[in-house]
Amino acid sequence: MILLVERNNQFIDTFWACVMGGIIVVPLAPGITDEHRSKLFRVARRLRQPYLCTDRRIFARLAAFAADHALSDELERLKRATVFLDDLDDISRPGNLHTPSGDDIAFVQFSSGSTSAPKGVALTHRNLLTNIAGIAHGADISEADLGLSWMPLTHDMGLIGFHLTLMLMNCSHHLMATSAFVRHPQLWLLEASKKRASLLCSPNFGYRHFLKTFNDSKAAALDLSSVRILFNGAEPISIEVCREFLTTLAPCGLKASAMFPVYGLAEASLAVTFPAPGAGCSTVTVNRGTLGVGKAVESVSAGDPRGVTFVLLGSPVRGCEMRIASDAHAGLPNNTVGHVQIRGENVTGGYYQDLPATQAVVGEDGWLDTGDLGFCSDGGLAITGRFKDIIFVSGQNYYPRDLEEVLEKQIGMDLGKIAVYGVRPHNATTDEVLAFILYRGELSDFIATVKNVKRHINERIGIVVNHVIPITHMPKTTSGKIQRYLLGAAYQNGQFADVLAKLHDLELDDNPTVFDARNEIEKNLKGICEVFIKSKPLGVTDNIFELGTSSLTLAQIYERIEAIYPGQLEITDFFDYPTISELARYLETRLKLSHA
Template sequence: MADTAATLRPTPTDDGRPMRQSDFGTVVEALDYAAQGQKGFNFHDARADLVRVYPYAELAADARRYAMHFIAEGVQPGDRIALIAETGAGFAAAFFGAIYAGALPVPLPLPTSFGGRDAYVDQIRVQLNSCDPVMVLSPTGLYPMVAEAAAGKCAAHDWSQWFAADAPVVALPQAKPTDIAYLQYSSGSTRFPHGVAVTHEALLANLAGHAFMMKVGEGDRVVSWLPWYHDMGLVGCMLSPMANQLSVDYIATEDFARRPLSWLTLISRNKDATLSYSPTFGYDICARRISHSIPVAERYDLSRWRVAGNGADMIRPEVMQAFVDAFAPAGFKASAFLPSYGLAEATLAVTIMPPGDGIHCDLIDERTLSGAAGDARADQRLPTRYRAIVNCGKAVPGMTIEVRDEKGRVLPDRKIGRVFVRGLGVMAGYFRDPEATEAALSPDGWLDTGDMAYMKDGSIYIVGRAKDMIIINGKNHWPQDIEWAIEQLPGFKAGDIAAFSITTPSGEEAPAVLVQCRTSDNDERIKLRDAIRTKVKAITGMSSVVELVPPRTLPRTSSGKLSRSKARLQYLSGEIQPFEVAA
């Protein structure tokens, strides 16, 4: 039963029970233990006001009831149950209910502001084809779209109605640590999705590892706006607090998108909030939204925020510094930043910096990044340019990292190569996709992450995605460098630019840049295009194809990150239509 406004009290930060750091055999055991205490989930609205309290004891009871519903409907162990991952009690109960029933919950994304209704229906349809569920459950507001996507594939239900009646009491199956617990779609898996199969033991090993690295303990409390269909939100901010018996305060992702500063309001109001994570763009948008006319010190109190985690995309030191500059008057400490590296195929965390160390950068010669170090043809008279690469920390317990060259040889420190990881948190494989599994996972358990990085003193420094690298005349160009440089021009922000390589009509490779343009004046567009071309040439030494496109055109992954590969495909296919700019 939902609480009334007059009786709402958040679940406590401490309840006197001994904390266990994810040392359970299965997710079921973890929730059953958490349910013996008073902690749990707390849901807040867009104004950061508490609207629903959901103790773990209530969640566990609902999950068992949902599990009996599933079994009564004929769900068998190993069946998939797709769930639209709305931040709320309904999704949480259905997710754990599927696990209690021995089925595999499959979180699917909410609609984004990009692409519209048809694109969302198509995305859900593709992912349903991939995971082949026996049913898909949806919140009421999205049910018509979800039912359309599921037509001819599986049953679709509005979970607010489907679970209304009591279910017959039946015995629940007993999970084993080696059983698959759930399927996770990685953020880039939209058109050709791969469901990452995560076992109970892999999940709990990873949760224990990153709780140890972050020094999670009594007195910690989590605040999150991250979506539950992405690994950082699902694993880091839902499953981890439960398995480590922490209370959590949530605002929905769509509420954060509308009112980003509600995230900081929630942290400020909650005197126990100590842990909160975000990709770089979350910190960026908050720093941009704060008004100089607002007395930050009076409006916010961020002094107890001890772990401001950062991951899921490239960490940009200048953005993080802008956040510090904006919110230091509210007590925010730069040392609270905690860079990390991870991916869904490794459950979540691969590396984490020590809490309290903040952001540390290594300056690396751009010729090294481009693969041109030692090139005798390079003009030695030109000044050396450096790029600051963020230290993403050391491996969590149970994980091993190697950086290898193209021949599979392990590279020494400060040599860039491809990242491979092995350990307890690595996926069992891609669901029903042996070819993709074989391509990513070696027989001896090494996962090819697809990321490029180098090691230094046991820590990893991520430089980009291998598939995004632009290689022209044998020289490597990182699209992030081109995009970041253009963002320094007036009027642009993170996510406005997509850089990739194309073949020109003359048969030559060239960098192409799509830029979301907000001006309708032709003369201004000409000046803008010329400024961008000049900027790109300064970076790459080459002429580039610059196309101005309408706002909100560039495609995103389900977690909101720019999809360069999809932008390239849509541009080459004509799906993205640039503005015509008269000479």
Template sequence: MGIGDRGLLDWLDDASAERGLYYANHGDGWDFWSYRDLRDMVLRTAAALRARGVGDGDVVALVQRSGPGFAATFFGALAAGATPCTIAPPFAFQRADDYERHSAHLLSTVRPRITVCDVESQERVRKIAAATEVPEPVIYDELVAGVEPLDGPLSPPETALVQFTSGSSGFSRGVRISADALRANLTGMRRWLGCTPEYPAISWLPVHHDMGLVGFLLNVVTTGFDGHMLQPDHFIRSPQRYLRRISEQRIAMTAMPNFGLSYILRRVRPADLEGLRFDSLRCVIIGAERIDPGVLDDVHALLGPYGLDRGALLPAYGSAEATLAVTGLTPGEGWSTREPDEGDAGSLAGTAVVGCGRPLEDRTVTVVSEDGDALPDGQVGEIVVSGVSIADGYVGDAGSGSLSGTSIGDRLRTGDAGFLRDGQLFVIGRLGDGLKVSGKMVFAESLETLLHRRGIPERRVAVLLGVRDGRPTGVAVFAGVQDGWRRAAHEVLSEWLGDAGLLAVEVPRGGIAVTSSGKPRRRVMWKALCAGAYEDTTRPLAPEDA
């Protein structure tokens, strides 16, 4: 039987000495931190923050990799009556200048009372903090050195988390999530998945991203089951290590974007799986980006012979403004695909959309027209979410030093396009990443899915759509272009964009602008294109593969 509603710090009262968090180390081993050990770290961190002048409702910024120090800082901020805010460490960005711009914007927005970082991040963050006139960062170990823990947590803050959006549409926005909203979302996920302390989980997701933070770390700790955590680069170097841990520890739950599944397919062969079993997995949550049904089929074909149940693959949908989870498939149900109504917007032949399940309890999802009217099943429009766990709003203007800001309201207009079928949500893509062709919308994510099926790997191509110099235009941005890619892109884009102008932009590998969670920043690249930033590497997208 699953565990129901729990406060964010209730676990401190019954912290287990047997269960806790396992962190992959730099060898092939794992370091264990029991919840009892973590409780002591949390209360010591809370005392240290108060001693540094952190007061009720102040923001504590975390610039740390996943580790016991991150967990202690996050829950320690709450126990000190402060609001934690997670910011990506430098490893999440390939270019130093991109990281500095991104982090400077985030620090300027929240104006933290203190920034807690790890040794790896300190010098970079110190430089950015000085430029933005926020306090110099402190390393976690120095923060807590010699500090005696509080006897217990202080009153929790009204705003329990500032979670930044991915920034795929421009600069990231700081979302104010109340303690009630965060608690409601964790409870909803717990009941959706049937979480109990007997079900161990594993993740390689970065904890600065809401899927890794709320969906994994906070869910694991507040429920009290064993959590096994790798760094993202551990997974990139060896997805086999991640899969071995699932088999050896009889892991029941994990989560990742579509990209993670695609990466496993590229790097893992049946010979790597000999002796492994995946029949313990009951929940593989897939979200954060559009899901390719071909990838789901291929993952089941790879891991099914070793025990993975097709019903364990659980496509889901969420957003930072909804705290995280909005919809998800029930474990064991089995995913399906549907297409919008005949001739409706977004209907690309051969790109049936994966269902992302039904709303979690006390949430409602509708699809509306441009005028805000509810649309019937099968018609594409904007996804609107209402009910519990909607965020309070966005953080106020940079420099205000306040968490006040824009209100989101009871109905969250997500800016995502999708449709409903029999109560299940099917997500197509961002409304701002589409182009109307012959009266119908075509979405960049749909075209990228077709390009991936033509053999162009994810993160190596991005499609941009818009009107440039008065003409509808489609652009394929290639990162380290290879033979055959231009031809494939021309075939796909010319088929679905009609008379639109077609361009190719070639950047070095790693040159596609992405968010800290790896999503293409299409609107940022579109603005750069129109401003002439890619002038030297832009050319017509021709049918020949020159």
């Protein structure tokens, strides 16, 4: 049963009803973009006639999407197997309690990067119980702990780490809506302070999101002396962000030893390595030129210009084995870069109904290739990067090929003439997203392509393309595969600096913008948007998706508008009215109808 709900209480009730009834749960995030809705249909095809549990509001959005994308027949088949939560009016009839075996599948986790060809990690009761025991032991969790999490329950850290583990350890825990954290990041630690939470969690971007709105005047309201562990995982960990967060909140009683950098993935039922509780953050700095697979890393000083610093992530949790392997799948010694592989009773037996994908990552000896590269030092595991080209943005991962396919379909670009890649700037907590386009015309004529690329990726996927770069040659292997990493390296080496500077000037000169608001509603909307959109002077006729408005920024803008005009707009209205002028006219119509 696909579980597609927005509210945590709905999720918890339905999740446990399925588990206790012997129904395999498939949690998916409803989201606000077309990509979320498209993913549902791809997952449904993979599952082969699943049930769906949702509400009529979410289903109406699916119906509108299906009508626009020739998916109405698929939706109709799915509707016949849909349970609408808003239609449930009698919960007095008892269900039939199912007693599972350890090898029964409890739920299937489709990762945030599962898009074009979704892969569902099948997790059995044995997998989960093994890893939960390892998590509890590795973090010294007891009934005395109290957890608080804003992580979505569709994410393995939110569901396994901060619900299943704490429930099985008989810990009180509080679940905060992710949207509440996005809109009001200060609420997270205010509630942690009030409830005397000892266990908290967030990926890097969440710590950074909190710091953006925090100031010394708010410190007096916080007492974080009860916090003993701050789990930090789900994306590459920035030591700079860790240190800034700890330093900023030290006056509130937060201990530096609380930061708990971890490594895990859905295939491991979440946790792979933990540091020792109370050890805090440890790092290692190595020469970036020694990070090839099979190479022994060379340690350098933290200030060495050749150096790159990694946060150390501890040792394997109880019940999980880990090794670093060569390209030939042979074990490698410490301080040698290789493929991170895992095995144990916590590790999935494979992807649901997908034998080829399973065989691609699980060897005959049982070792599963995580897709990550790293090395082990005396201080623990260091992850150096993904073997493939996954892009990390705001706690989510995206596959370049999926973004390329969106552009090929929406803009009509030919296959092999576009490459998308992510690079991590120094001290940043998220990747820059780059789109390289094969183009040999005049640079002034390229501006329309720049706007189209940014708008379509932003509208459909919900992330910002930082730069759209024209190239005259697309590097490929002899078999025709695009070598994206070469383009990323060229960008980082400054080879596109001149063309990007010229494009920036051309964008500013292109299409004179109407800056002046023409009425009170436009003035209010423009003032709100200007607080969050600062890439260029904002006009009322500018398309906000062409200016780099991420889904996070969109949620913040919507929250401010909702405070002034409550109940008049939905966040999805931005996709239909993407300029201030258009949105103002629509809002004006809504206000007139509500006052009539």
